[in-house]
Amino acid sequence: MSGLDQIFVGIGHGLAGWAPASVRPLVAAVLEIAGIMAVFGSCFALTTIVERKVLGRMQNRYGPNRVGPCGLLQPLADGIKMLTKEDIVPFSADKTVHFLAPLALTVPVWLAFAVLPFGRNMSAIELNSGILFFFAIGSASELAVFMAGWSSQNKYSLVGAMRAIAQMISYEVPLVLSTVPVLMLAGSLSLNDIVAAQGTYTFGGLARWNVFTPWGLAGLLLFLIAATAESNRSPFDLPEGESEIIAGFLTEYSGFKYALFFLGEYLGLFALTGLAVTLFLGGWHAPFQWLEWAPSWLWFGIKFGALIFLFIWVRATLPRLRLDQLLNFSWRFLTPLSLINLLVAAAWYWTGAWKSAAAPPVRWLLCAALIALPYHWLGQALRGASPPPRKYNYAE
Amino acid sequence: MLNEIAFLLLASLTLAGAVAAMMLRNLVHCALCAAGAFAGLAALYLQLNAEFAGFAQLLVYVGAVAILIVFTILLTRGAEIQPGGTTASPSWWMGVPVGALVAACLVGSIMSSPSLLRLPSQNVQAPVKSIGEQLMTQYIMPLEAIGLLLTAALLGAVVIAMREPPKSEPAAR
């Protein structure tokens, strides 16, 4: 078990061993960086093709299958196309800021991967305030979006940039608040401790993941909704609402800069999915005790793939929200719910001491009710006095 | 050795960002350079192993304050460049002595303050947990005061930004 599980760690140490002692830490760091960039770079290429094929299958068509065996070389073709396409910079655009915007978006997102634990002792850096680092890096992307939107000097991109910033800021609050219960119960900001806290197994070998607790389930849903909004994906893809403002802040970008934005957006999605897996789905732990033999990074990959499929599935189904609805949804529904989630986590913590046999189900139902009722009331409040269901009378 | 080079690099970047924020013509460029300076400062904190301070600085300043500055520039005067205005006003020579005076008293107070005398202990580990406890126990009053201050500022901003409903304001804008 530990052979296959630690295979990457072993390779890393082996390679670093050859380097002279003085510069060994540097070489180890470079190896880790290279590993992360290789894995998530190819994951980006794979996701573009998987997304188009799954979307196609959901729409009764094949999806790209001409380039390479069943379309697997499509990302290569897209990459070459992006590189060879002319990189047009509008005349009135602000050249330097126009050039810096994609960099300012992509570089911070790469940093966010440093802190995620992909497998047993397979996280690049072990910070004791890992989550704070993650959100600090994540918040730099708004500035990049503004730089892109403003520097293109084009009406559509300005409207798109304003929408993007309003959306990102108002969805950062529920994103951060929905992770607070996990930190409270795990008692530490470091991601490795959080994963360790979810390591034990309960009756029947089921892993003690956070998602099996009421506040964990609510937290995961809140986190995923906020993550979709943070990474500008489907129900919230207002910044590049094609049908309204062409491509929002991406209108004036073409060629490799557009590909960089694309890369930045997908990496943001991967980082948030990785965090969701680490916080709520037990990081690299196996779901059941008797499944412990599989390598830990494989579990992280499976959960990661499942969440990415969920994002693609949502993208295939839901229409887009309007800007004011989007902001109302965040401030009047998600944020209050995540605050209430804190109460539920606290209730869960204090009722932890019950010893009676029937404690777990009663405790679970009690906390679930504590979150379900506000969910219902806030939902009704958000939709306003929902008009009576439409009845259509017929004329003979 | 590596540390010194990194420190020099980061310090020069931060200073360059700050100076650029002051000197450039285009307001939005100044705002972006200011954001660069904030990021440089955060990197300096991290170099001193003050993780919490560094990440908080990055989160608060680069994440929020920079956007705030940029928005205020856009919504108020826009980023047009005043044609022909030189960066330094004609009576710049009056400013130099005043600047020198302020710098002198600043340096004087720093040098004479007791904190410098004590030898800085080797990289003191300040894990987040102890910071959290300190905040909640010893420094609870300043934390609450800051909270109140920020809410008041938030409410003030909302009141200013709210556009009066047309009915109550008869005259044209």
Added chain:
Amino acid sequence: MSASTTTVELAERAPENQLLEVSLGPQHPSTHGVFRMDVALDGETVVKLKPVFGYLHRNHEKIAEKCSYLGSMPYTDRLDYICSLTNNWAYALTVEKLAGLVAPERAEYIRVILSELTRLINHSALAGFLLQDMGALGTPLMYAFREREKILDLFESLTGARMMCNYMRFGGCRCDLPPGWIEQARSLVAEFPKFLDEFEALLTGNEILLARTEGVGVLPAKLAVNAGVTGPMLRASGVNYDIRKVDAYGVYGRFKFRVPLGERGDVFDRYMLRILEMRESLKILDQAMRDLPGGPIMDPKAKLRNLRPKPGEAYGRIEGPKGELGFYLISDGGPNPYRYRVRPPSLINLTILEDMCLGQTIADAVVILGSVDIVLGEVDR
């Protein structure tokens, strides 16, 4: 955002210079063809909206004056290129009125069957495009097009072309149904409700769709009647006016079907109207296919070539999927019409676009335009 804020109150909200002039130009992904809207935005709210069209003007009516009566029949396919058979029928109906021809029973039944199938195509395509404007990336549209392909295959096996059918003649139809056509059509009509249920399951209960469409682009009944709006848009505002019931042209009088009416006339009502009308069309199709008579499909004394109706004028109209499609012909006894005028429902439904969009956000303006269901071929002629 109450939809009824008057223009005066809106204009006062922001001084002229702060308005963002955006032209949702002819080159735009959601204008259903080459159509432009010059929009003045105060933030996200539409303050002024000027529709600009005419990019697809092909001088159809002047060409028709030069062509013979038969010659301009293929051109009517190009008017509303999504529902070519209803255009053919309207034109054939008018010329029959002008020349005093009567189509035999079988031809009338075939015409009803084909026009109801066209209504299915148009309404399902509209629902798909409306969701596309709202941002659902193609899924509803692909489901609608999957069904549309089956109907287009039926048209191709009967008339020879999928979209440019050119099938109806003055006094009947060009050719009879090929063997096996009716059975194929019957099985299609039997499966269609399953698609509609699937479509409604995907969309009608969807909270985001409800949020995006309820109370958006409300069209009061009085304004609709004054502006001459016809078709599903008018019925969505609650006005009971369906030419199939009013005129009972062709053999519509023999079929039992109902006309759904909306309540509040907003975008959701228009979307729902189309779904309910599709269900009614299925009822008509069942009845029409059940008692489809035999017999000739062409009036024997109808002359194909140099048809010279006696001088006079005629206005024939049918209930097209988009509204009242009418043709007005003046004949001076010659082989080609003296005056040839088309009443385009899309254009007339479009005149009140500004009244519906004022006070709404730009995202709503696009959705409202989608709900009006325009085809630029018919708007610009």
Added chain:
Amino acid sequence: MNGAGIIKGMIETARNFAGSYHDSKRLTTVQYPEEKLAPVENARTIPFLVYDGGDAMPGLRCTACMICEKECPPQCIYIVKDQVKKPDFVGKMQMQPKVFDIDISVCMSCGICVEVCPFDAIKMDQVFELSTNDRFGGLLLNKTQLAKPNEYFNKLHKTEASEIDARRIEEKQKAEAAAAAKAAAPKPPAAPGGAK
């Protein structure tokens, strides 16, 4: 429950996703160059001229009556009559076209020329791979390019072709019977003119 509608929609797309792997109705794509749809009998793209017998030019049924040129709405047919006459299938001397061009970039495949042609000389083809690299010459088909044998017409529109052939054979027998009768009754006439 607030999210019920959205969840129902998600289940719908999931059913389509799963269905696309096993249910043929859920995956209707035809991979065009490899798989081709079965030809539909009534389909029509651009017109072509029908000729009988082996040789194209003499066998053309077209008698240059110019009706299709007059009736064609976009006026894309151009015919020049030929002075030399030639006998048709019944033996009567008929005109023939010297030049018969159709500009298929103008033709809107409406099929009116087929309807109005009294001699069943022009029919609608079903070939749609018409792309050429020359916009003017490539799309202006002349008489030889347009001519196609009657067997090809039978292959395309079987029912219509068989009716026309039956009618033509019957007319030919009636004409030969009339010619034979005329030959038998009065003094022996010149040899019957029927040319194959």
